Amino acid sequence: MTTNLHLQRDPEQNEIHMLQNYAELASKHILEIGSGDGRLTWRYAHLAGQVTTLEPGASAVAVAKRLRSHDLQTKVNLICSQAEQLPFSKQKFDGAIFAWSL
Amino acid sequence: MVHALQEVHRVLVPDGYMIDLRPVGIEYALEVVAGEQVISVGNADAAGRAARDQAANQAVEQIQALGLFIQEAHTPFSLYTYFPSPIDYSEHLLERGGSTQIEDDTLANAVREFEKAGTNAQFRARHSMIISRYCKQDVPSY
Numbered sequence: 001m002t003t004n005l006h007l008q009r010d011p012e013q014n015e016i017h018m019l020q021n022y023a024e025l026a027s028k029h030i031l032e033i034g035s036g037d038g039r040l041t042w043r044y045a046h047l048a049g050q051v052t053t054l055e056p057g058a059s060a061v062a063v064a065k066r067l068r069s070h071d072l073q074t075k076v077n078l079i080c081s082q083a084e085q086l087p088f089s090k091q092k093f094d095g096a097i098f099a100w101s102l
Numbered sequence: 103m104v105h106a107l108q109e110v111h112r113v114l115v116p117d118g119y120m121i122d123l124r125p126v127g128i129e130y131a132l133e134v135v136a137g138e139q140v141i142s143v144g145n146a147d148a149a150g151r152a153a154r155d156q157a158a159n160q161a162v163e164q165i166q167a168l169g170l171f172i173q174e175a176h177t178p179f180s181l182y183t184y185f186p187s188p189i190d191y192s193e194h195l196l197e198r199g200g201s202t203q204i205e206d207d208t209l210a211n212a213v214r215e216f217e218k219a220g221t222n223a224q225f226r227a228r229h230s231m232i233i234s235r236y237c238k239q240d241v242p243s244y
Contacts, residue, residue: 007194008184015123015181018233022175023121031113033106083106088113096110097121102103102158 009039016043019097025049028094033083034101038064041076051076052093054083103161111170114238120171122162122234125181128152130202131228132188132212136219143188143215144208146227150201162234171236181229188212188225 010016019040023030027049035041035053037060045051053076055061061080068076081087110120129145165171185191192209195202204212216225 006186006190010181011184012182014179015231018177018179018231019121019123022177022233022235023119031110033110083109086109086113090112091115091118092113093118094115095119095121096114097123099121099123100125102122102124102161 013043015040019044019099020047023095023097025095029092031086031088031093031096033096033098035064035078035099036060036101038067038076038078040097040099042067042069042072045072045076048075052088053078054081054086056080056082103157104164107161107165108168108170111165111238111241116238116240118238119174120236120238122158122232122236124158124232125151125229126155126178126232127230128155130230132191132204132208133226133228134212134215134219135224135226136222139219141215141219143212144205146191146195146202146204146208148202162236166236169239169241172239174235174237176232176234179231179233181231182226183229184224184226186225188216191225191227 025044025048029050030048032041032051032053035055038053041051041053058080061078064078068078128149128151130148131145132143134141134143166173185194188209192204195204212225216223
């Protein structure tokens with residue numbers, strides 16, 4: 001993880017606007033794969049019904065858990081796992097998001 | 103990667119969707135922004151991403167060939183990351199130790215243009231991005 005605290009990624013919010021145009025989020029259960037520290041997750045989770053994130057890096061998941069705001073504690077479930085074997089039953093999610101992870 | 107996409111197919115509801123959002127290309131355009139003026143100062147070399155891009159493209163082609171998903175929409179767009187200066191950007195790349203590099207000549211040009219542009223200038227890297235939406239298809243064997 002970078003220690004450069006001064007960079008500003010996407011202040012124009014092009015990324016989140018594109019995502020909102022492409023993904024129905026309201027009342028949907030979303031699976032985000034390769035979520036890292038949740039950089040993008042925190043920008044759309046409030047619009048979704050429920051979010052489950054999957055990230056193989058334990059340290060990134062730990063950071064995400066620290067960054068998760070109080071109001072997203074029950075809405076966003078953070079899981080440390082590989083995508084090759086998803087620990088979920090079939091037909092559980094309405095949408096899946098690969099953000100910088102495919 | 104294909105196996106991960108097959109797993110996603112399994113856990114999606116019928117007519118569920120999948121979004122693929124990622125940077126593409128092997129260069130990032132570097133720009134100095136001064137007010138309304140955008141000055142192109144060269145490119146950062148992201149050739150190290152090429153293999154990963156190719157693998158991702160092949161994987162989505164394969165799952166479509168298998169009939170698991172169909173692409174519904176695809177749009178390229180730009181995403182900008184701003185840094186206090188070209189030197190900060192260069193240090194950021196070194197810190198990451200990753201696949202993106204900036205040539206010395208390009209960095210020198212960026213520094214020169216950044217200083218010329220004045221104290222309110224900003225320095226940014228432009229990522230060429232794509233976003234694609236795929237709809238799950240019903241495949242009995244899956």
